Amino acid sequence: MAEEVKASWSKGEEIVRMLLEKAPYAEGTVRRERRLEFKVPADRIVDFLRTAKANGFELLLQITAVDWLKEGEIELVYQLFSISHGTHAMVKTRLPRDEARISTVMDIYPVAETYERDAHEFFKVTFEGNPKLEMPWILEDEDREVGVSHRKDFDMLGYVKRKYKLLDRFDEDKENYVI
């Protein structure tokens, strides 16, 4: 059984080896069949994505931001898909939480403009070189001013109670509340 599994992973390993030869600054592993994972330092992300696109990763599916409060870091996950290899790849990079700045990848994947606007709105990550970051996106201006975000330290229940003038009937400290 284990050998069969390994055999189905060999294609992924080949892709990882090929990419790492061209981009030695990155780390790459095979998660499972058709799932790769790369870890790239934040200042080399543009180079890495350019290499990846030249080597068959045509689609950028999403840019996910994850807020790791304890480490004080924001993790950006670029979800790539390669139609020619039939493989999904996560390219992960970490930024400091206080000053989350990274250069845009719009010139490689133009669709990144939309995803970067989304990550900027909800996680306050600044993508240098994206002209539309300040353009209104999903939230209204008054919400932006108040500082609504999906970061972990945003007190959502308190904000909801203040905004909609709800009675104080929700216990914020309760671990498992019942809806």
Added chain:
Amino acid sequence: MVTQEELIREARENGMELLPLEKDTYELFFGPQHMATENYSLILKMDGHRVVKAIANPGFLHRGFEKLAEYRPWHTNIALLLRICVPEPDVPEAIYSMAVDELMGWEVPERAQWIRTTVLEMARVSAYLFWMMGLSFKLGVYTAGQWAAAYRERFMALFEELTGARVYHIYTIPGGVRRDIPGDKWLRQLRDTVEYIKDKLKDFDNLVFENYITYRRLEGIGVMDKKFALNEGVTGPNLRATGVPYDVRRADPYLLYPELDFEVPVLKEGDALARALVRRFEFEQDLYILEQLLDMGPPSGPYKVDHPSLKALPRFRVPAGDAFAHVEATKGDFGAYVVSDGGNKPYRVQIRGPSIAHGIRVIEQLLVGARLADVPVILMSLDNCPPDIDR
């Protein structure tokens, strides 16, 4: 004859202020109160009836699902996340469940896989019928729209019998499905419905897809080429209409799809007509897949994983890690990225709706130079679903 200057002066005197953009152009708010846009707005800069510049304005349906999911236990999230995609709510359920299955390391039983595949295909068929209804109404072929809505009702009835709800099913859960299929009678009804709709497809062809008006209306508008589509992250039928045979069911197979036999229709033109025709061919393939599944029959066995943590759901915990799962929805590649820190709530859930690529940059570029009358048709041919964008 009143001149424009007089009109402007009169408006100013009466306290109204006109906002002229430039000479010869004006600002037009297209939506959200519009029959074609479904609570999604486009801000158009128009020159006569031609669009000069378009800006998409999403966010009318934003409820902050990704934040809300961090406040709810793992299983409660099923009832929340399925509201992301209203026409086919089984897709967000399925991707979230698949991602959690991967985190738990569960191998879903065969019977549950069969049921999940069937439910996903039924959702695809009903979503295509819904799309056909919208397209027919926008083209002015009201008869076909009425038919499509009536045939969709048959699937709604089947869903109701299977899951207990018409629209929001809350059926697929991590580890399998919530309950077993009701019995052989339901399978017979499903087969009858599939055969009935297959029979009626000829009428749709006569009325819509082989109609001269449709061809004249759709041909040559909203043209994308292959390179543009790949750069802009276009997926699903919209990408296949430009000549790229990318289907998640083939490229990254999940559930029972490796065992099923179906074609991935591809056209090269990349205009609205090609997108409509690709959807029509896929609809036929989906009916064929459903027939195969019924021929295969549900395998015997349990319909969900037998695991002690499924018996105490509020204390259900998922080991730390992250997983990505995606399926082929009728709109394109629908994906979920789930991060767990080992707690009883997800640490982060991100849903990738296909329309976030179609509805913002693609539409902004396709609309430049289009006629105002073509705007709803282009929106419909891209099958833009605003809740996907807003989440």
Added chain:
Amino acid sequence: MVDWRLYEPLINFARKRSMWIVAFCTGCGGIEMPPLMTSRYDLERFGMMPNPAPRMADLFLITGYVTPKTLKRIIITYEMQPDPKYVLAHGSCPLNGGIYWDAYNAIKHLDKYIPVDVAIAGCMPRPEAVMDGIKKIMDLIETGKADGWKRYKENYEYYKKNQDELFGEGWREKTARRWIPWLMGREKKREEE
């Protein structure tokens, strides 16, 4: 001089049988509108039909949850409708937030901002429930109890105060002008500043 109050029962009867709906899918309940309008449930037999223009419509269906961004448009659309006008809130979310009770971007009590005549509970309400709600609003119109539009005029201060508290003063002008700099291009924006 004709006393029109004498004819009010007749007028109300006519109003009840010819309600036009504003076609505004404000939330997920919009998915149940096409089945309602088409052959299976066929609302047209009640004399109803969806109408693109709010200027000719009588009934406003709030289909599902309402976000503040949509609520601005709902208020503007509601004020555009001619009197008499009726509001039917559809689903649990406009009542108390429903499943979005803790969401930062969903309105919890819609009747603070615009008057609601009939509310249908459930998520999502079945078409039969919506039809029942419509039957109810027809009865209320006939007996003259559907007076939301009168309440909106009489208590306009209250509603306006709630709206301004939520959106901030001058939200109408701000919303209308929001996109102009982006349509004109950035150069124009810099000149204005």
